[in-house]
Amino acid sequence: MFGSTFGNLFKITTWGESHGKGIGVVIDGCPAGLPLCEEDIQTYLDRRKPGQSRFTTMRKEADRVEILSGVFEGKTTGTPISLMVKNTDQRSHDYSEIANYYRPGHADRNYDIKYGFRDYRGGGRSSGRETIGRVAAGAVAAKMLKSLGIQISAYTLSIGPVAINKEKFDLSEAENNPLYMPDAEAAKKASDYLETCMQEQNSAGGMVECMIIGVPAGIGEPAFEKLNANLGKAILSIGAVKAFEIGDGIAVAQSDGLHNNDAYCADEAGHITKKTNHSGGITGGISDGCEILFRAAFKPTPSISATQESVTRAGENLDISIKGRHDPIIVPRAVVVVECMAALVILDAMLAGMTSRFDLVQKFFRELY
Template structure:
């Protein structure tokens, strides 16, 4: 299986399965001298680990990370950083029944047709637990970015039809849904209760903001900043749509309403009067906040009866067993944030050689 490596200069390689020994990642390209310990990474993993609320799977995993290489005496050495999280409470017997049929909404059929074999224990490589590796790597990327003055943070924008109508950044960590609007979070919670009673699940949207990113990050044509962010975010299994700035609403806009006009402020600095572009023009950052959005599908593992097929060529009805989230969105918030951080840092590294002045400052000054 190819396709488990992402990035150019800040590069990650993820490995592991949901019910295997563990999940891990190798991070290559992290500069030497970064203060880094397991607690830095654990704080990110704690935001996506299961069993934190009634809206997440009851599977109890501490998801404790271990640093195997690349860190000495509390600092990165510049060599590959290898991280591992061992699986400790997997119950593979819960999934033995699905070995002979294909679950609706899952990758069971596509994996089987492509490889002629699949790990049916919790979805194997297609499981949401694969995102542990992304989050661990994202914690490192975020720490490097913070030392460069760049901030990346994400939150739940909507669940079902319940979308935030106010924004309080401090509220994000105060509710189980990671919403910056307490009133909408309460309404969305009631909606999720109804979904659970009906053996159903819900989808939603995650928004991510990058602040203080310098102008000039991103490469024209095939390595555009927005193109790479789209690839990074849509590589997350549950994501079905990606937007930058005004996103799909631009199809109903006009040039006058969609263009971001410019002005000089009192200090002579260039300012945009609006940010419909989401901080990216021509695939390059323009100095405004980067604003992206990801649409997350409902959890496909639901207890309601569904129709499917089995390997014997029969049409059958199934009720999926196991431990599953009624909504993926809250636990996916930090996953989106991590993939954005990894992409932003990688493209900042690439941009260091974009002109002679930058090369001279680095090698001569």
């Protein structure tokens, strides 16, 4: 399988399957000297692990991370960092009957066509459990960015027809409800909506919004390594994401130049800034110093117990009802995945940006040597 490696300078390779012995990631390109322990990573993994509310799968996994290499006496050594999480609560028998038919909304048939073989236990590499490696690596990137004054915060913007009220936005509230919604009233309405979905043996989709504060102007490249393009690739690589938009997003198609352009101005200190941020903090593929704001649309969980139409591998029609432990909604557990994928992109772009100007390269070289 090609395509399990992501990044240019801060490069990660994820590995493992949903029902294998374990799952993890190898990070290559992390600078030496970063203070790092397993708890730094565990904090992020705890946000995505299953079984935390009635709106997530009841699979019971501690998702405890182990640092196998790349850290000595509490600091990174500059060599590859290998991280592993063991699978401890697999119930592969729950998936035995799906070996011979294709689940609607899943990658089953595509895997059969591409590889001539598939791991039907939980979907193998197509399972949401694959995101463990992304989150573990993203936690390391996020710690580096935080030390540089860059903060990445994602939250649930909407679930089904229920969206937060931006006038009641309270980021701290997102940590007080299982849906990660920064609006207590919207969280209650969304919970009621999900209860209805569950009663109907159905699932729901939703939207995650992410804001990145502190990225300096000048990060990103003007052509094939645009910062917004790389963010889009990273977020769209998350299994359940079907759409990505940054700034005003698709609304720009109904706008005009006079209203969509961000006017420049100078603040009281003489610093150049923008009066608005329709661009979402990125113009021409390069960060402009303003808050970076983007959104990701997640499809409803395809594994539902309501009856659906499908076919067997031999092409015979049948009705199915999917058994097992599945999330009625993916969004709350995906919030931290979005954060971590964004962290990987921003850090990689910043490392690349260090070589954009020769005068800065000279200054760094002289100070170091």
